[in-house]
Amino acid sequence: MSKSLAIAVIGATGTVGETLVQLLEEREFPVAGLHLLAGNDSVGQAMAFRGKNLRVREVADFDFAQVQLAFFAAGEDISRQYGPKAHAAGCSVIDLSGGLPQALPLVPEANAEALAAASAPYLLASPAPAATALAAVLAPLRTRLGLRKIVMNALLSVSTIGRSGVSELARQTTELLNMRPLEPQVFGRQVAFNVLAQLGEVEEGGHARLERRMADELKWVLAIDGLKVAVTCCVAPVFFGDSLAVCLETAAPVDVAAVATLLEQQAGIEMVEQGDYPTVVGDAVGQDELYVGRLRAGLDDPTELNLWIASDNVRKGSALNAVQIGELLIKHYL
Structure with missing residues (x-):
């Protein structure tokens, strides 16, 4: 990639934005100038990039005509407010x-x-981290298996909602270990030493918005006619990393050994040997790879395939996927 661009990162001081800036440097992204933007609470903070300290500025005052590419990692409200303005510029x-x-x-x-x-200027989205991880694992399998249905149970870490989730789990854990009364402030109930059956408010029909988003994104990205997707999102008492229990319904009996061999050949996927399994803490956090294990056919249905995926939701599922989209843009389209 020889062309360099002026780039903005909105939400630069959040968990994803901070990691995104790190990856831009690690992967030698062709940055001609980097503008770090955030809301009022973070304005004035300094962040290191390529040996310099860059000041974080207010997004509301920024002229997006100054940059050719903007990463929006500050939440839905900021994206809805400023994304169209950036695109129009x-x-x-x-x-x-x-x-x-x-x-x-x-x-x-x-x-x-x-x-x-x-067409340019491009308006692109990096899917929810769990959807990104599953799509990347299923991509080499979709034609071979003849996927008909995906059922994903996603155990999401508290960093799914950003620093506030991380701080809440740390605070609740400290209070409980010190035998102090617990007053939930972020998730509405105790998340430490517990598992919550939903994340966010449910919509009509009982599905959470994030569950519907993931289902839609998987259908779009995998582009399989008639594919059915069911998603359940839970919150686990884990700071970083998502764990996905996935069941696939296929068109024909599954050759599990052949699937394992195919996945082992894929860049960015680490297959864990039979009898073992990956975890987010022991394997995935801080890594760019997706870890897959517990590959097995259904108990009483040979057209069913079950697997387990562990991935870093902040690094691999969010920041890295967005940077890879940017790399793809620069290499072929910008």
């Missing part, structure tokens, strides 16, 4: 929040070719 947008439903969802390992039908 001629800036290509990569949204990580799910706040721009008109944006094209991309997982480079799964549907990079979809970008050819879009």
